[in-house]
Amino acid sequence: MSRRTxxxxxxxxxxxxxxxxxxxxxxxxxxxxxxxxxxxxxxxxWVLLLSTIALALFHDLGARMGIVTGQGxxxxxxxxxxxxxxxxxxxxxxxxxxxxxxxEFAGIAAGFELFGITRYVSVPLALIGVSYLVLRGTFHxxxxxxxxxxxxxxxxxxxxxxxxxxxxxxxxxxxxxxxxTSRQAVLLVTATVGTTxxxxxxxxxxxxxxxxxxxxxxxxxxxxxxxxxxxxTGVIGFFVVxxxxxxxxxxxxxxxxxxxxxxxxxPLAGSMASSLFAVGLIGAAVLAASILPLSTxxxxxxxxxxxxxxxxxxxxxxxxxxxxxxxxxxSAGIVLIPGAPLIPILIxxxxxxxxxxxxxxxxxxxxxxNNDVMGQHAAGRVARxxxxxxxxxxxxxxxxxxxxxxx
Amino acid sequence: xxxxxxxxxxxxxxxxxxxxxxxxxxxxxxxxxxxxxVTAIMAGPHPRLDxxxxxxxxxxxxxxxxGDLVDGDPSSALGxxxxxxxxxxxLAQVTPDWAEGTLRLNRDVLDCQVIDLAGKRVARVCxxxxxRAERASFVVGVEVGAAGVxxxxxxxxxxxxxxxxxxxxxxxxxxxxxxxxLQLADAASAVQRLEPAQLATVLAHVPVEHAIxxxxxVVPAAAADALSVAHPSLGTRxxxxxxxxxxxxxxxxxxxxxxxxxxxxLPAHDRDAVLDSVRAAHAKTLRDLMDNDDSTHGSLEQVTGxxxxxxxxxxxxxxxxxxxxxxxxxxx
Numbered sequence: 001m002s003r004r005t006x007x008x009x010x011x012x013x014x015x016x017x018x019x020x021x022x023x024x025x026x027x028x029x030x031x032x033x034x035x036x037x038x039x040x041x042x043x044x045x046w047v048l049l050l051s052t053i054a055l056a057l058f059h060d061l062g063a064r065m066g067i068v069t070g071q072g073x074x075x076x077x078x079x080x081x082x083x084x085x086x087x088x089x090x091x092x093x094x095x096x097x098x099x100x101x102x103x104e105f106a107g108i109a110a111g112f113e114l115f116g117i118t119r120y121v122s123v124p125l126a127l128i129g130v131s132y133l134v135l136r137g138t139f140h141x142x143x144x145x146x147x148x149x150x151x152x153x154x155x156x157x158x159x160x161x162x163x164x165x166x167x168x169x170x171x172x173x174x175x176x177x178x179x180x181t182s183r184q185a186v187l188l189v190t191a192t193v194g195t196t197x198x199x200x201x202x203x204x205x206x207x208x209x210x211x212x213x214x215x216x217x218x219x220x221x222x223x224x225x226x227x228x229x230x231x232x233t234g235v236i237g238f239f240v241v242x243x244x245x246x247x248x249x250x251x252x253x254x255x256x257x258x259x260x261x262x263x264x265x266x267p268l269a270g271s272m273a274s275s276l277f278a279v280g281l282i283g284a285a286v287l288a289a290s291i292l293p294l295s296t297x298x299x300x301x302x303x304x305x306x307x308x309x310x311x312x313x314x315x316x317x318x319x320x321x322x323x324x325x326x327x328x329x330x331s332a333g334i335v336l337i338p339g340a341p342l343i344p345i346l347i348x349x350x351x352x353x354x355x356x357x358x359x360x361x362x363x364x365x366x367x368x369x370n371n372d373v374m375g376q377h378a379a380g381r382v383a384r385x386x387x388x389x390x391x392x393x394x395x396x397x398x399x400x401x402x403x404x405x406x407x
Numbered sequence: 408x409x410x411x412x413x414x415x416x417x418x419x420x421x422x423x424x425x426x427x428x429x430x431x432x433x434x435x436x437x438x439x440x441x442x443x444x445v446t447a448i449m450a451g452p453h454p455r456l457d458x459x460x461x462x463x464x465x466x467x468x469x470x471x472x473x474g475d476l477v478d479g480d481p482s483s484a485l486g487x488x489x490x491x492x493x494x495x496x497x498l499a500q501v502t503p504d505w506a507e508g509t510l511r512l513n514r515d516v517l518d519c520q521v522i523d524l525a526g527k528r529v530a531r532v533c534x535x536x537x538x539r540a541e542r543a544s545f546v547v548g549v550e551v552g553a554a555g556v557x558x559x560x561x562x563x564x565x566x567x568x569x570x571x572x573x574x575x576x577x578x579x580x581x582x583x584x585x586x587x588x589l590q591l592a593d594a595a596s597a598v599q600r601l602e603p604a605q606l607a608t609v610l611a612h613v614p615v616e617h618a619i620x621x622x623x624x625v626v627p628a629a630a631a632d633a634l635s636v637a638h639p640s641l642g643t644r645x646x647x648x649x650x651x652x653x654x655x656x657x658x659x660x661x662x663x664x665x666x667x668x669x670x671x672x673l674p675a676h677d678r679d680a681v682l683d684s685v686r687a688a689h690a691k692t693l694r695d696l697m698d699n700d701d702s703t704h705g706s707l708e709q710v711t712g713x714x715x716x717x718x719x720x721x722x723x724x725x726x727x728x729x730x731x732x733x734x735x736x737x738x739x
Contacts, residue, residue: 005674070582070614071520075531079518079583083533083559086518213641215615215648304553305531307520307612372514375584 013214013221014228015143016063019291020205021055021229022150025236026288027107027258028100028350029195030156030281033237034261036188037244038254040180042166042173045241047189049174051196052234054390058361060226061368061379061387062202066209067219068377073203075302077363080373089363090303092356094327097200097296099349101331104292106342107285109335110259114278120336127332130290134324139211139310146290152283153236155276160239162273163265165246174238183404190401191350193394196233199356200295202364207298211309216377243273293327354398361391420547423512423535424559430489431461431471432479439498442476442490443467445537446509447546453576456537456544457509460501470505471497473544515586516549522580522609523551524601526572529582529612533559536573548575580621582613599625603632611641615648623653631660634669642669647677655684663689667696 036044062073069076074093078086108126109119133145179185205226214222248255248264255261258281266274294310300323301308308320334340365387368379379387429442444460444467459476460467475497479489492498510516516535523530533555538547554571557563580598598621601609606625610618610633622630622645634642634657646654646669658666658681670678670693682690 002676005676009674068614068616070617075520078531079520083518083556087556087560210614213615213644215644217648303531304556305520305529305533305551307529307531372584 009218010221010224013212013218014225015147015212016066016205016209016214017059017222017224017226017229018150018232019143019146019208019229019287020059020062020201021226021233022153022236023204023284023288023291024055024196024198024201024233025153025156025240025284026100026104026195027110027281027285028103028346029237030107030240030258030284031255031261032188032191032195033240034244034248034255034258036192037241038248038261038264039188040185041245041249042169042242043178043180044185044189044192045170045173045238046175046177047192048196048234048237048241050393051193052230052237054193054393055196055201055233056227056230057386057390058197058202058364059205059230060223061364061383062206063209063214063222063226064219064377065364065367065374066206067214067216067222068374070210070213072207072210072298072302072307073360073364074207074299075305075307076206076367076373078303080367080370081363085363086303089356089360090299092352093199093203093299093360094296096349096352096356097292098327098331099345099352100198100200101289101292101296101327102334102342103346103349104285104289105332105335106346107258107281108289110257111262111278111282111285114259114262114281123332123335126286126289127328130286130293131325131328133290134294134310135314135321137310142310146287149283149287149290152280152287153232155280155283156236156243157239159265159273159276159280160243160246162270162276163243163246165242170238170242170245186400186404190354190397193397194350194354194357196237197357197394199353199360200292202360203299204291204295207295207302211298219377243277289328289331293324293331296327297321297323354401358391358395358398361387361394365391421537421539421544422550423517423537424533424555426490426537427513427517431459431476432489432491433498434492434495438489439492440468444506444514445473445512446506447512448509453538453545453547454510456546458505460506461498462501467501467505469498470501471499510546510586512546515583516546516581519586520582520613521549521551521574522582522612523574523578524580524598524605524609525574525578530574533571546576548573549579550574580609580613582617584617601625601629603629603636606630606633607637607641610637610645615644618645619648619653622649622657627656628660631657635661635665639668639672643672646670646681647673651677651680652684654681658682658685658693659689663692663696667693671697 033048036047065076066072071079074086074090077089105123105126109123112122113119133142137145179189209222243265244255244261247253248261253264255264259278262274262277262281265277297320298308301317301320304319306317306319308317312320314321334345335342365384367373368387369384371378423445426442426445431439431442433439440461440463442459443462443465446457446460447454448457456473458470459473460470462468471492475493476490477493479491512535516532518532520529520531522528530551532549532551534550535546536548536550538545550571550573552569552571554566554569557566557569598606598609606621606629609621613621622633625633634645637645646658649657658670670681673681682693685693
């Protein structure tokens with residue numbers, strides 16, 4: 001096969017890994033990375049490296065499961081583990097995804113407010129935009145628009161470069177692990193792992209790969225897509241951390257959310273870096289606000305036995321589009337309620353995501369080794385070992401977070 | 408049975424989910440385990456119940472014939488009481504091949520995806536209905552939809568508000584790998600009798616691997632007709648996934664106007680490999696047709712409406728998976 005042909009096939013297959021990976025760099029992720037850089041400088045960059053490896057590992061598993069079985073995660077859990085466990089996983093996923101979508105719309109609101117645009121204009125416009133895209137667009141159009149939106153992440157790279165970071169310190173922080181013995185450091189490490197590897201990303205990549213009708217012939221190309229998506233996710237996180245490490249950490253400034261970081265960057269790295277950071281925040285939020293309801297709609301349809309393709313219209317797939325519209329509408333509505341308790345909602349969402357991640361990974365691990373389901377593509381010994389190490393690391397992080405939260 | 412409300416269904420129907428998990432007792436009252444699996448033999452229009460797998464913690468340790476089990480307390484509501492073995496020697500130790508060649512209803516049907524051929528949709532089974540009789544018992548159909556799921560989750564009151572649909576076994580195409588292999592091997596299976604447009608609908612709603620198996624099961628002319636009426640992007644994906652010789656055998660049976668758009672969008676090396684195995688004259692016509700079109704790009708993504716799809720602009724409206732061919736077969 002010629003190089004040109006291989007590239008053409010790769011271009012045709014690419015999408016699930018890129019979108020699932022990049023949408024993990026949502027406002028919650030950007031806030032976590034900003035805090036990581038602002039509070040600990042370059043020291044905790046190694047956490048980002050490990051998170052990126054875990055992201056590639058489990059997104060590859062999700063995509064493989066979707067391609068081999070042609071089913072999404074929620075449906076496959078019901079099929080393999082029964083309706084009760086599948087229902088419990090779906091219930092948690094819907095609640096957590098609704099909360100996370102709230103965070104995305106809150107990110108859109110905060111991003112536009114940096115440019116003086118009120119949330120009562122920006123949030124409804126964003127809601128209409130993402131709903132129109134999914135309701136009216138075909139699979140390929142939706143994919144192309146979302147990939148185009150992803151290009152906005154380049155602003156973080158530019159923003160990081162404009163902050164004039166200490167490259168040698170950044171490299172050292174990436175490859176030499178060190179963990180400050182403080183509660184806050186452990187919290188941030190756990191949050192970084194949790195925000196990079198999200199339950200909705202895992203369910204999305206599997207459903208999306210199945211909806212794209214990828215075949216086992218495409219598996220190696222899809223692996224490239226997943227690895228590229230994960231590496232880009234890590235690289236963007238890296239530049240967010242170093243932008244904040246080179247400016248906010250140096251001047252001892254702490255932040256509460258990503259919009260704080262964009263504002264704080266202005267006097268330290270220039271208005272260009274600050275604006276780029278804010279544009280990146282808006283783009284990240286729009287991308288995630290499109291994908292989260294989509295991921296939820298796929299999951300609900302799969303569990304209910306109403307598997308749907310994005311190419312189906314609303315009349316053919318009322319449950320799918322109804323779920324999408326409900327999640328988007330409720331989330332945007334909550335953000336627009338004056339005095340709504342957004343912070344408790346977001347904290348609860350993060351906790352739910354963390355709680356859900358471990359059983360979800362457990363289900364995925366079980367399915368990955370099930371010959372009845374995966375056939376000749378069942379995970380081998382090495383892969384199973386890697387999954388177990390990844391799950392164990394995440395369990396340790398979440399357990400540490402739980403212990404620290406309770407003490 | 409075709410399609411009817413579950414509320415109207417025959418009282419003699421037994422739901423598999425009510426059977427699974429129930430304790431099984433020997434004649435002396437000793438508990439030997441729980442019902443974990445029920446197998447059926449694919450014979451005739453409805454599978455005949457064969458054996459019951461009994462064990463604990465998801466591991467089947469013993470088996471007995473389906474007819475060897477009776478309700479322990481006939482006065483209790485279905486699903487409430489333990490089951491009792493009719494005879495003391497009914498149990499047999501499980502062997503590795505105890506379920507070989509049979510349909511495993513819990514693993515392969517319950518909660519699994521099926522294609523409802525009459526409803527032309529993918530659905531997930533929430534209940535498997537067994538018609539229990541003295542001489543033999545049969546799987547007669549399945550229930551799909553939300554009502555059965557809610558009922559099994561314990562939300563019976565909400566479930567009662569929703570009329571569920573029961574689909575006859577004869578109108579189902581199974582999708583689970585082990586099950587569909589058995590079903591596809593059955594010459595009387597519904598898939599074998601489908602019209603091209605119906606077959607294309609099934610192909611559009613199952614994983615590609617399954618679609619390939621179906622295409623290999625039906626005669627090449629039927630497969631070719633189905634590929635001709637399927638959406639070009641699906642047709643291209645299927646040709647891409649097929650072994651080159653199989654793809655060539657289907658292309659051989661396709662009208663050049665139908666085959667060219669699919670081949671045009673295959674990667675160049677796949678296209679050449681398929682055309683090398685196609686009848687020489689047919690291949691030459693196809694090559695000429697594609698050579699005369701400048702827009703041969705060799706990308707799976709670049710599928711646009713041509714021939715009968717001309718004028719359909721992707722992205723301007725939702726494109727249904729299948730567009731029925733109105734006159735082509737008559738013209739040919």
